[in-house]
Amino acid sequence: MPLAIPQLNVGLIFGSEICIRYVPFTFKGSRVDFLGLGLKQNINSLPFMKIVPLPVDIAIGGAIQDFGIKDSIGYKIIASHTWNLQMIVSKNLIVFEPMAGFGFEGTRVHFTYEFEYEIPDTLNLGNKIKMKKNVDVELTAQNSYRAILGATFKLGIFFLHYDYNFVPHYQTHNLIAGFTIR
Numbered sequence: 001m002p003l004a005i006p007q008l009n010v011g012l013i014f015g016s017e018i019c020i021r022y023v024p025f026t027f028k029g030s031r032v033d034f035l036g037l038g039l040k041q042n043i044n045s046l047p048f049m050k051i052v053p054l055p056v057d058i059a060i061g062g063a064i065q066d067f068g069i070k071d072s073i074g075y076k077i078i079a080s081h082t083w084n085l086q087m088i089v090s091k092n093l094i095v096f097e098p099m100a101g102f103g104f105e106g107t108r109v110h111f112t113y114e115f116e117y118e119i120p121d122t123l124n125l126g127n128k129i130k131m132k133k134n135v136d137v138e139l140t141a142q143n144s145y146r147a148i149l150g151a152t153f154k155l156g157i158f159f160l161h162y163d164y165n166f167v168p169h170y171q172t173h174n175l176i177a178g179f180t181i182r
Contacts, residue, residue: 005021005023005034005036006021006022006023007019007020007021007036007178008020008021009180014041014045014046014047015041015042015043015044015045015046015059016039016040016041016042016045017039017040017041017042017061018037018038018039019036019037019038019039019040019063020035020036020037020038021034021035021036021037021065022034022035022036029071029072030069030070030071030072030077031069031070031071031074032067032068032069033066033067033068033069033070034065034066034067035065035066036063036064036065036066037063037064037065038061038062038063038064039061039062039063040059040060040061041059041060041061042057042058042059043057043058043059043060044057044058055091056089056090056091057089057090057091057092058087058088058089059087059088059090060085060086060087060088061085061086061088062083062084062085062086063083063084064081064082064083065080065081065082065083066079066080066081066082067079067080067082068080075112076112077111077112077113078109078110078111079109079110080107080108080109080110081107081108082105082106082107082108083105083106084103084104084105084106084146085103085104085105086101086102086103086104086105086146086148087101087102087103088100088101088148089101094154095153095154095155096151096152096153096154097151097152097154098150098151099148099149099150099151099152099163100147100148100149100150101147101148102145102146102147102148103145103146103148104144104145105141105143105144105145105146106140106141106143106144107140107141107143108138108139108140108141109138109139109141110136110137110138110139111135111136111137111138111139112134112135112136112137113134113135114132114133114134114135115132115133115134115135116130116131116132117130117131117133118130118131119131142168142169143167143168143169143170144168145167145168146165146166146167147165147166148163148164148165148166149163149164149166150162150163150164150174151163154180157179157180157181158177158178158179159176159177159178159179159180160175160176160177161174161175161176161177161178162174162175162176
């Protein structure tokens with residue numbers, strides 16, 4: 001499912017980087033919130049790594065994301081929480097940077113809503129009986145790890161990134177366009 005989410009990454013000292021994604025909006029009376037926070041550390045940028053330079057860049061990082069939908073009166077319908085920890089290896093070739101990685105992850109989704117439906121009334125033919133059922137379900141994702149393969153093309157302050165994620169039971173494609181000041 002295509003989804004566009006703005007993201008801000010801020011580089012810090014010694015190759016650290018923080019990331020935030022946030023999208024709040026209202027759709028047909030429902031409130032949708034998406035918040036993601038992440039931290040990444042380039043291992044090569046740490047002071048002690050200057051002694052033994054590596055031929056590739058290695059980064060470790062982690063992130064959490066929360067997604068929720070509330071109805072018009074503030075009742076939570078969907079609440080999702082995702083986390084990941086990963087390691088990425090890349091090689092900066094000026095305008096092209098191939099990368100590969102591996103990570104661990106988990107997702108939990110909780111649905112709560114009232115389902116309304118009608119059934120035929122067997123005593124009064126032609127009539128229907130309105131029924132309501134409360135649904136309260138929590139699901140845990142089957143995926144627990146992923147492998148990543150991708151590349152970034154850098155054109156001045158603009159970049160285009162693509163990665164393919166190998167996840168048990170499904171695969172995902174990510175396409176990111178943005179600009180950077182470094």
